[in-house]
Amino acid sequence: MSENGAIREFSSHDISAFLHHTEVGEAIKQTTFARETYLGVARIFGLRNKEYLMENLQGLKIGDRVTLYRKYNSEDETCTAVQVSNIPDDGASIRVHTLAGLCLGYVQFPERYVMAELMKAGKHLYAKVHELNVPETKDELDTRNAVSLDVYWVEESTPLKTANTYAVGEPNKKYEAMEQNGDAIWLMNTSPDHNYYSIKDIVSVVNTLTVGDRLKLIRKTTGPRDPWSIEVWTKNKELFLGHMECWGDEMIANMMDAGKLVYGVVESVKKGLAPYEVGYRFDVYVEDK
Missing domain, CATH: 3.30.70.2330 (Alpha-Beta Plaits)
Structure with a gap:
C-alpha cells in the first residue's frame, strides 16, 4: 500500500487463496489466509469537502472492496473528516480508501475501537461497501451517511502470536x-x-x-x-x-x-x-x- 492508500497489487478475491501483502518498512510480507469472520457494519465519517467526496464516490458500487489503514485525520483537504472532533488522535483512527487510493473518510465510533484493537494486534481486516447514499448534487450529500461498510477479519492458517504489542498511550x-x-x-x-x-x-x-x-x-x-x-x-x-x-x-x-x-x-x-x-x-x- 502506498502512502495515499492505493493497493500496489492484490490477487484472487477467493478468500481461501487470497494473498495479502503488508508493508513492513520497505519489505513486503506475503501471507496465506484460511478463514474469515464477519464483524458487522461500520459507518464512515465522510470528507469535509463535499466536492472531493462526490468525485471519489463516482463509480463505487455495493460490494466493492475498500482498504482500511490506521492513520490520523489528515490535514490535507482531500482527506479531512467532516467532524474532526469525532476523529481524535487516540490510536483508533481508521482511514478508508478505494482500491484506487481515493479517500472516503474515517470509520465512526464505536466500531472503530474494536477494529483498531484487532489491527494493532496485527490482525488483517478488510471491508466491502455495504450501502451507498449518493444524491444527484453535492449540496444534498449527507457526508456522515454516504457510505457504510461490511467488515471482515481474515485469519492466517497459523495465528500471528503478536497480539497486543502495539501501544498508543494506553494505561x-x-x-x-x-x-x-x-x-x-x-x-x-x-x-x-x-x-x-x-x-x-x-x-x-x-x-x-x-x-x-x-x-x-x-x-x-x-x-x-x-x-x-x-x-x-x-x-x-x-x-x-x-x-x-x-x-x-x-x-x-x-x-x-x-x-x-x-x-x-x-x-x-x-x-x-x-x-x-x-x-x-x-x-x-x-x-x-
Whole structure:
C-alpha cells in the first residue's frame, strides 16, 4: 500500500487463496489466509469537502472492496473528516480508501475501537461497501451517511502470536492485564448496562467480585430491538451479572456467533450496601486461535 492508500497489487478475491501483502518498512510480507469472520457494519465519517467526496464516490458500487489503514485525520483537504472532533488522535483512527487510493473518510465510533484493537494486534481486516447514499448534487450529500461498510477479519492458517504489542498511550494496567491473558486480544473496556441494578441480590453478587476475576460472556438475543445482546456471568456461570453495555457489541456478538472465544476480566469493582452504590467494569478479550 502506498502512502495515499492505493493497493500496489492484490490477487484472487477467493478468500481461501487470497494473498495479502503488508508493508513492513520497505519489505513486503506475503501471507496465506484460511478463514474469515464477519464483524458487522461500520459507518464512515465522510470528507469535509463535499466536492472531493462526490468525485471519489463516482463509480463505487455495493460490494466493492475498500482498504482500511490506521492513520490520523489528515490535514490535507482531500482527506479531512467532516467532524474532526469525532476523529481524535487516540490510536483508533481508521482511514478508508478505494482500491484506487481515493479517500472516503474515517470509520465512526464505536466500531472503530474494536477494529483498531484487532489491527494493532496485527490482525488483517478488510471491508466491502455495504450501502451507498449518493444524491444527484453535492449540496444534498449527507457526508456522515454516504457510505457504510461490511467488515471482515481474515485469519492466517497459523495465528500471528503478536497480539497486543502495539501501544498508543494506553494505561499501563492494560498491558499488565494483556500479559496475564497470553495470546488473547484486548478489545475494549466496558460495563454492564443500567438494567443490572434491578437484578436480584446484585449487591451481594458484585461484592463477591475481585479485580482479575474472569467473566463468562454468553450470546442471548433478547428480541429484534437488541439482536446483539450479551449476558455477563461469573466464570462458572454461577452468578448472573447483567448484560454488556451495548456500544460496539455487534462486532463482539458476531465474533461469538462465529465460534470465537470471547470473555471478560474484571478491571474494577465498586462495592456498597445498595444497588446504586455497587458497580464494576471489565475488559473484553478474544482468543487469538
